[in-house]
Amino acid sequence: MEVLFWVGCAASYDKRLQSIARAFSEIMEKASVDYAILGNKEKCTGDIARRMGDENLFQELAQANIKTLKEHEVKSIVTTCPHCFNMFKNEYPAFGGDFEVTHYTTFIYNLIREGRLKIPEKQKREIVTYHDPCYLGRQNGIFDAPRDILEMLGYEIVEMENSKEKSFCCGAGGGAMFETKQRGEKINTIRGEEALNTGACTTMTSCPFCLLMMEESIGSLNQTRGTNMASRDIAEVVNALTVKQ
Amino acid sequence: METVQRDTFWMISSNYKLMMYIFAGIAILVFLYGFYRRFRLWRRGVREKVRWNDVKTNLSYFYQTAIAQRKVKKDKLFGFMHRFTSYGFVILFIGTVLVAIDYDFKIPLLRGNFYLIYELVLDVFGVLFLIGLALAMVIRARKIRPRLRDGMADQAFLLLLLLIGMGGYIIEGIRISEMEISHAVWSPVGYGLSVLFQGHAIFSGASYPIWWLSHAVLAFILVAIIPYTKLFHFLTAPLNILFHPVKRTGNVEAPYNLEEMTEEERYDSLKIQGVNKISDFTNWQLLSTDACTECGRCDSQCPANNSGKPLAPRNIVTKIRDNMHHDEEVLSFISAEELQSCTTCGACVEACPVSINHIDLILSMRRGLIQNQVIEQEAENMLVRLEEQNNIFGKPWSDREDWSKGLNIPVLSDSKKVSDNQKKEGA
Known part of the structure; x- marks a missing residue:
């Protein structure tokens, strides 16, 4: 193995x-x-x-x-x-x-760099934004790999107001996802607004919790604003665009 | 030919000189007491030894954070302000120490070419110092940075520093104008002032001792108040950055290891390892709160604070600092709601220019909450189910691999079998 x-x-x-x-x-x-x-x-x-x-x-x-x-x-x-x-x-x-x-x-x-995973020839795809998960980006310094994958696939990335080290939390971490008492505004709404303000078609992320939070907030913001933004995990995107060699 | 050297105590009578030394003595005693007062409080915390091996590797972090001031610089305007004032302050302080070595310890340093360069360097950094202070005062007065709290005290500290800096130039200017020193151009600001001062009685040799003494008194007031105010960060911030840097926010340090404990110790560990009162923090955690300058970078980045939740990381730090002298229950000044609002995202820690680890403080206190069973029902249920079913949703543990069914995903249910199968397939 x-x-x-x-x-x-x-x-x-x-x-x-x-x-x-x-x-x-x-x-x-x-x-x-x-x-x-x-x-x-x-x-x-x-x-x-x-x-x-x-x-x-x-x-x-x-x-x-x-x-x-x-x-x-x-x-x-x-x-x-x-x-x-x-x-x-x-x-x-x-x-x-x-x-x-x-x-x-x-x-x-x-896998892509070693040629083990074959990706389609680079072609222009839609404009996306990438949400840095706190525990991947700020806390472990991984900012480039997810962005590089998206760029290799041909996506154009526009950054949100807060990104990389200054990325704004989705609101799920530290057990906050299980605090039922609502205090103040929802954190994911703020981040969802930042994502929508980029004008990108999709919010990409690489953390299951972030995906859940972003999908929820962007979903309800889409309703009120009449926008049509999607949220996807990078694994889903890569899988959809690759085939077995 | 005139010898190039510093004429310390020019025009100063022995009475004034004596007064200066008395003020200096008082100021130093007040400073030392103030330092000791906080030091004693830090020592009440759980003792965490200095890891000297780490200090070597901390040096590059120290350079980045305390000297290059990478984090302060992220706010460009503030970056200039703080580097100007701090570099200016440090250089002028070193300059003053050199005078003491030269005069009081009778080690002739400030002579010849070295003295000329000394004068030039101090004059230049003095200007940066004053520009930085003026910038800071304008930023505060015009409320250019909303994260800063309105503080008359903050403006007063800046004014004090400003007056000390300006006083230094005034006495230098008077000295040059009265003495007609040939090498005066090496002190460009002092020289310029000396030209302006010609013929003004208030800047004459006669009033010089008053200017001189007021400069000394203000400087000693500054020395005396450092350990009692946020100016203490001059010392505590570099100490904290060097000895307790936060290099990676993702790592929570283990407060204890259950495996290494006997049953009895496990019971005791429950008592001491969560923070319930001030003395349950470590000594370095307590010191770190004294490094806080209340700059508010943490609050401005905090998702909980920005969404109107009851948490402000700056308040967590300042409340610990301000309540350190009476060893009370933490919950008497920090609410459970504040602690429970943190998502541990690390934005505050990343933003903090003096390397305070807010998450570490908050998690220590959360451990204290759990010990005292201060927890919301929903959260408690979640932890109970997690313990029973080994997953955060409390669903049956035996459903964990259900998602993979029918997908031909190899499961390591027995390592030998899997590797044996693979060997067979390979063969």
């Missing part, structure tokens, strides 16, 4: 987000990557527990996952979720979990 695909809770369970998991596994299939998933043995990485303050639950989940991964002699991991990515990259090593981890945007970028 070349790499373990860590699916994460969001893309495993959420009906809408499962399309990210399907798209990415199809991409790996097309590029003949020898991969596997942990299936039901995979547990939440504990990101949300740790950030909500439940350190013990986080550590129990982390230890269980590290044990499972070691039992299966996993060396290399690819994730579709930037939160899972961040945990493996930055927080699991303190608990003995040293794995080589890649986010799927970097992974796809490498």
Whole structure:
């Protein structure tokens, strides 16, 4: 096995987000990557527990996952979720979990560069905007891989008012997605407005939580503003444009 | 031929000289007490040792953040303002230290060519210092940056610094005009003023000692108030940046490791590892709050703050700082709602020019909330279901791989089987 695909809770369970998991596994299939998933043995990485303050639950989940991964002699991991990515990259090593981890945007970028994943000849496509997930961009410095993939496919990117290091949160992180009490305005509405203000056709992103938040806010803004912006994950876009060699 | 050297205490009577030394002594004592007062409070925190090995690698970060001021520079206008004032301040401070070495410690430094260059450098940086201060005062007076709070005190600090800078030039100008020094052009500003001062009684040799003493007194007032005001960041910001930089916001430091603990310790860890009161923070966390200048960059970037939620990262920092002296329950001055509103996006930490880790502070206190079972019902249910079903949605753990059914996706249910199958296929 070349790499373990860590699916994460969001893309495993959420009906809408499962399309990210399907798209990415199809991409790996097309590029003949020898991969596997942990299936039901995979547990939440504990990101949300740790950030909500439940350190013990986080550590129990982390230890269980590290044990499972070691039992299966996993060396290399690819994730579709930037939160899972961040945990493996930055927080699991303190608990003995040293794995080589890649986010799927970097992974796809490498597959294309190595010629393993064949993309169609570059042609002019629509104008899009890219929303940097906090845990991929600002917190782990990955700004270029997702943008490069889109550009290699021929998309033109217009940046939002806040992007890269200054990217504005979608509102889902740190357990905020599960706080039901509504205080103030919704954060994703602000970001949705920024996205619509670019005039682009689509908001691209590379985090399941961001996709959910952006789709929700842009969906309702489309209603009030009469616009027609779509939200898509980069894995979905790449999968739609590639075929098996 | 006239020797080129600094004539310290020109025209100053022994009474004035004595007064200066007395003021200096008082100012230094007040400063030291003020420093000790905060130092003692930091020490109440959980002790976190200085990791000297890290300090070496922190040096480049220190250069970027404290010297090149990369983060301050992101706001261009402020970048100029702050670099002018800070570089000016540091150079003028070094200049003053050199005078003390030259005169008080009788080590002749300010002589000959070195003295001429010294005069020129100080004159130039003094101008930058004053321009920076004027810029800062205009920015505040005209409310050009809404993130700044209206503070009379802030304007007063700037005015104090401005008066000290201008006073220095006035006494230099009078000295040059009275002494007719041949090398005066090396102090271009002082020289220019000396020409203007000719024939004005208020800028004559007779009034010189008054100017001189007022300059000294203002400078000593500045020294004395540093550890009691936000000017303390002159010291605490570089300290925090060097010893506790935030290089990556995505990493939460492990407060403890359950695996390395006995059952008893696990029970104790619950008591000490979340922050419930001030002394539960680490000493470096407490020091970091003293580096805050209330610039508001964090608030201006915070998604919770921008969407009208009860969280303002600056308030979190200043409330910890201002309540440090009485070791009370954190919840008596920071509400659970504030802490629960954070998305941990890291925009505040990224924006902070003095390397405060707001997320780290907030998460420490969130751990405290969980210990005290201060949590909203929905969030608690979510954590309980997460523990039972190992996923954030609380759906059955055995449904996790259902999405992959029928898609021919290899599942590592037993590693040996998978790798064996692959070997067979390969063969």
